Amino acid sequence: MMLLFVIGIVPAVIVENVIVNSYANRAVSQKTVMVKNQCDVLLDQLFGRAYLDNPTDEVINGEFDVITSIYGGRILVINRDSKVIKDTFNLDTDKYSLSQEVIRCLNGKETSYYDEENQYIELALPIRDPEKKPSEAETLGVLLVSVSTSEIQTSRNVLETRGMMLLLIVIVLILILGFIAAGVLVKPLRKITDQIEGITDGYQDENINVPDYAETELITDAFNRMLARVRTVDDSREEFVSNVSHELKTPLTSMKVLADSLNMNPDAPLEEYKEFMKDISSEIDRENQIITDLLSLVKMDKKAENLNIAEQNINEQLESIVKRLKPIGDKANVELILDSFRPITAEIDETKLTLAFTNIIENAIKYNKPEGGWVRISLNADRKYFYVTIADSGIGIPQDAIDNIFERFYRVDKSHSREIGGTGLGLAITRSAIVMHRGAIRVTSRMGEGTTFSIRIPMVYTV
Known part of the structure; x- marks a missing residue:
């Protein structure tokens, strides 16, 4: 409704004001032109009949009476000395007029003025020889004409009244239309709200579906995806x-x-x-x-704010892990190999990443070949990330199980895992630690040939 008010009522008000003002300005302009044309005829007669020397000329005075009666105005004829020799109202005859308009006109400049407050148009026109060019002709006097514009104001008032009535009708129609449109537009949103409340109250298994608009479809699709995620989390829990x-x-x-x-x-x-x-x-x-x-x-x-981030020498960290796990590898007859291609210092939580790397290497030792196995740890970096690759010659992971190995308590071969030991939580802990560091972990494996864990972690930790 607010939108319809803005795009409907406000432009209507503006258009109404523009139309009324345009009418008034055009009416004033047209009346000014009409009076000016009449005055041009009078100016020729005033000069031709030497009215400035004979202000009792009945022909000219008769013309004055006709014009003033038609336009409801007043005419003054002023000679070169600024003396009023004719006033159709007989108020200022034989008086002197020294107004700004008269002075300009005696200097040869025509002037026109519209007084909206007092509702009249005033024209000051020079009396001179019409046969000569205006720049060459001498100004002999001034014809000062004032005509009423009350009928224009009356028409304007009528037009404004009708415009306001029409505007009120438009406002009422827009409000009614806005109320109806708002109800129609909000109805799908109410459906969504009701279905969401139903899910909230009873946690239904059904997805919500309100395909009334493209927008409601997008909202319901997003909600259904979130609901699926919630269900997955709930099932996982x-x-x-x-x-x-x-x-x-x-x-x-x-x-x-x-x-x-x-x-x-x-x-x-x-x-x-x-x-x-x-x-x-x-x-x-x-x-x-x-x-x-x-x-x-x-x-x-827990949230990443619990990380104890500090600069750490990754080479020394991996060397320490390999040194600590070497007795386990020797006992299982598995060789541990560390390849460091360059010195690397990064911002990490040493405890959590040490636990992550240790879990992967321990698994690589446990699930390796019975005799002559190996685990190779490689460390490298570029300008943005450092990379740790842990490859082994072990029994491998089936392709259909790779996507699940980071789940809690998941074991590829439960009977064999029970013999080896472990809780099924190590890789879940590893992934959580790496994700907390804004890193990524990827696994590739072939049965009977071995498994490779590829880890990428930013050199600089950013929240």
Whole structure:
């Protein structure tokens, strides 16, 4: 309605004022031309009949009476000495007129003036020989004519009244049209609101669909995408809770079975007691590892403001990780190789990235070949990013599983993973750490040939 008011009523008001003012200006201009034409005839007669010397000329005075009666005006004839020799109102006869218009006219300049407030047009025209050029003819006197424009003002008032009536009709029609149009335009938005409220109240599974306008389609499509994302997050949360419950429950179940076995067999030999207690201790370690990884993941899920950013020598960081993991590699008969192509210093959170790199390298060691395997860590950089590539000669990852390996508790081969160990949270923690640094991670793999993790992280951290 506001839009219709602006584009409908405001231009209508402007047009109404322009039309009325144009009419008044044109009417004044036309009347001025008409009076000027009549005065030109009079000027010829005034000079030809030497009226300045004989102001009692009945023919000229009769012309004056006709013009003043037709136009409702007043005529003054002023000689060279600025003396009024004729006044159709008989008020200023034999008086002197020294107005600015008369003085200009005695100097040979015609003047015209419209007094809108007092509603009259005034013309000051020089009396001179019409046969000579205006620049060469001598000014003998002045013909000062004033005519009323009251009929123009009356017509203007009538026109303004009718215009206002028409404008009021237009305003009423626009308001009615605006109210109807607003209702029609807002109706689809109300549909969207009602459907969103229904989803909010009951969390329906259906998508909203209001294809009335292109705009409502865009809004509903965007909302449906957001809703799909929310559902995915909700499903992921449910799956995550389920997986956490399962992962935490499994060691507890194992410990309970072992403990019940010992309770049911109090006369069991010492060696059996030791074996069962060793298994219980192993399950406790496993439970502790799951809880530790969950806490790390929770920290990774927090906002990036929790990062402890500082300049760090990436070469030294990777050397320290390789040195720490080398005993694990030696035990598994896996060679760790570090290739640094240039010295690199970047703004990172050392703790979180160390955890990310460690998780990938540990996985590369665990899932490598039984004999003679290797893990190669390469470090390089350009002006904007530094790149860490971790390649191994391991068992590889199936193509249909690559997109899922960063999910929490996901394992490619659950039976084999259980033998090797781990909680299924390492790669989820790794991706979270890299994403917090505004980085990216990509995986390529071939079964039986190995896996390569390619990591790209900005040299300068920006929020």
